[in-house]
Amino acid sequence: MSVSLAPTSGVTAESLEELRRPLTGYCYRMLGSAECEDAVQEVFLRALRHADRYDPARASLSTWLHRIATNVCLDMLRGAKRRALSVEMGPAGTGGDIGAPLPPVLFVEPMPDHRVLAQDPADVAEARESVHLAFLAALQHLPPRQRAVLLLRDVLAFSAKESAHVVQISVPAVNSALQRARATLAQARASMPGPGMSSESYAPEDASQRELLQRYVAAFEAHDIPALTALLRQDAVSAMPPFAWWITGAEQIGAVMGATDACAGDRLVPTAINGSPGFGQYRPDEDGVPQPFALLMLQVQDGQVAQMTTFLGSQGRFGEFGLPERL
Numbered sequence: 001m002s003v004s005l006a007p008t009s010g011v012t013a014e015s016l017e018e019l020r021r022p023l024t025g026y027c028y029r030m031l032g033s034a035e036c037e038d039a040v041q042e043v044f045l046r047a048l049r050h051a052d053r054y055d056p057a058r059a060s061l062s063t064w065l066h067r068i069a070t071n072v073c074l075d076m077l078r079g080a081k082r083r084a085l086s087v088e089m090g091p092a093g094t095g096g097d098i099g100a101p102l103p104p105v106l107f108v109e110p111m112p113d114h115r116v117l118a119q120d121p122a123d124v125a126e127a128r129e130s131v132h133l134a135f136l137a138a139l140q141h142l143p144p145r146q147r148a149v150l151l152l153r154d155v156l157a158f159s160a161k162e163s164a165h166v167v168q169i170s171v172p173a174v175n176s177a178l179q180r181a182r183a184t185l186a187q188a189r190a191s192m193p194g195p196g197m198s199s200e201s202y203a204p205e206d207a208s209q210r211e212l213l214q215r216y217v218a219a220f221e222a223h224d225i226p227a228l229t230a231l232l233r234q235d236a237v238s239a240m241p242p243f244a245w246w247i248t249g250a251e252q253i254g255a256v257m258g259a260t261d262a263c264a265g266d267r268l269v270p271t272a273i274n275g276s277p278g279f280g281q282y283r284p285d286e287d288g289v290p291q292p293f294a295l296l297m298l299q300v301q302d303g304q305v306a307q308m309t310t311f312l313g314s315q316g317r318f319g320e321f322g323l324p325e326r327l
Contacts, residue, residue, distance in 0.1 A: 010061060011051035016044050019062055022156075023069055025116035025131070029151050030073040030144070032083040032108040032136050034317075036116075039076060043069045059165055063158070067166045070148050077144045083108045085137040085309075087193055087237060089244035098245035101312070107241040108136045110295055110311050112321045113272040128275030130155045133297070133309065136274075138188040142181050149174055150181040193237065193248065204277070209300055213270070213277055216298070216305060223264040229254035233304045240310045253308075266293065271321040273297040280323035281310070290327040292318045 023043060027036035046068050047054075054064050083106060116131050129135060130151075139147050148167050152158040153174070164171045203209060212231065219227035232250035239246040247253055257263065267290050268279040278297045282290035292315035299307040318325060 010056055011047055011054050013044075013048070015061060016047060016065070019065055021115065021118065022062070023065060025127075026066060026151060026156065027069055027073055028111055028116050029130065029136060029139060029155065030070075030147060031076060032140055033105070034109050034111065035076065036111075039069065039072050042072050046072070059162070063162050063165060066152070066156075066158075067168070070166055073148070074144050081106060082140045083137065084140060085133055085192070086239040086241050086244050087246045088137060092193070092248045093245045098240070098243050101242040102244055104242050104313065108133050108140070110273045110278070110297060110314065110317075113275060114322075115320075117275065127155070131275045132299075133274055133276075134189065134192060138185050138192070141188040142184055145169075146177045146181040146184070149177040150185065153178050154182070204272075208303065209277075212300065212303060212305070213298070217268045217270075217279070220263070221267055223261070225254050225258040228257065231305050233301065233306050236305060237307045238310075239307070240312055242313065266290075267327060268296065269323055269327070271295075271323055273321065276300075278321070280318050280321065282327055291315075292323070292325065295321065 020040060023040050024036055027039040027043075028034075030036075031039060043065060047065060054061070059067075085108065089102075089106075110133075111131065113131075117127050139150075142150065145167060149163055152163040152166055153160070158166065160171045160174050164174045167174065167177075169177070216228070216231050218224075219231065229250050232253060234250050235248065236250050236253060237246060237248045238253045238256075247256055263281075263283075265284050267282045269282065271278045271280060273295060274297060276297050276299055278295060281293045281296045283293035285291050295311040295314040295317065297309045297311070298305050299309075
């Protein structure tokens with residue numbers, strides 16, 4: 001594609017690429033899905049096509065691109081169904097019939113940290129909570145424009161004036177939308193069950209947490225249910241999107257896992273998912289060769305595992321998370 005750029009616009013393929021990560025993070029928080037990659041590509045196409053419209057005197061390139069990204073996401077969200085965590089879709093199960101899988105479009109999809117979080121360690125620590133599944137699911141309760149305002153003001157630290165330029169509303173309207181969004185978000189998060197719905201305290205540099213994860217892997221791979229149960233909080237939650245089914249309680253989770261040998265022989269390879277510790281779960285095929293099975297994300301709180309989310313059907317995305325296609 002040949003694109004003619006305004007010589008003074010400063011909009012080049014290189015300048016756009018430098019902002020890919022923050023734009024991907026913004027679109028992912030807006031959409032809650034891996035479609036954020038398509039959204040960013042559309043942002044780049046529109047930016048190059050209309051580079052002559054960019055005026056550096058009115059807004060920074062980042063602000064202008066976030067304005068385009070907001071419009072792209074609003075277009076994609078029109079008529080879209082709200083995404084959620086499976087724990088929002090009904091009462092906890094007891095280990096019986098888990099029902100039929102629901103359309104994946106109903107659930108927040110996982111994303112690797114390296115695509116949506118900043119590279120600076122200090123910024124990563126601060127932004128980690130803003131890509132947690134619980135936060136993203138709560139965001140889905142907000143109307144799209146309120147969602148954009150809250151992300152711009154509270155996550156990306158845009159000023160009210162910059163946010164007004166991005167969302168194309170007045171500054172008073174931004175302040176009003178932000179107030180309503182904060183109230184709705186707090187109510188949505190408070191209504192979610194399980195300890196994992198509150199802020200996590202996970203820190204990859206914490207030696208005690210690394211040791212906890214090592215013990216979890218050892219217990220999981222050995223299919224040692226008592227050892228595994230001992231690592232869970234008493235009010236731990238386990239979920240398996242795209243099933244609405246979920247269970248709560250360490251003993252109940254242990255009983256369900258112990259009732260089947262389905263995970264026996266599986267192996268875990270560490271990765272990072274949504275600002276939380278994650279694993280690629282590999283299951284032996286008929287020849288005993290471990291093959292990608294599902295992405296597994298943990299939430300750690302107060303020295304124990306607070307939530308386990310197994311994303312069934314995610315085996316085709318292992319490469320995105322830096323995981324090998326086979327062991």
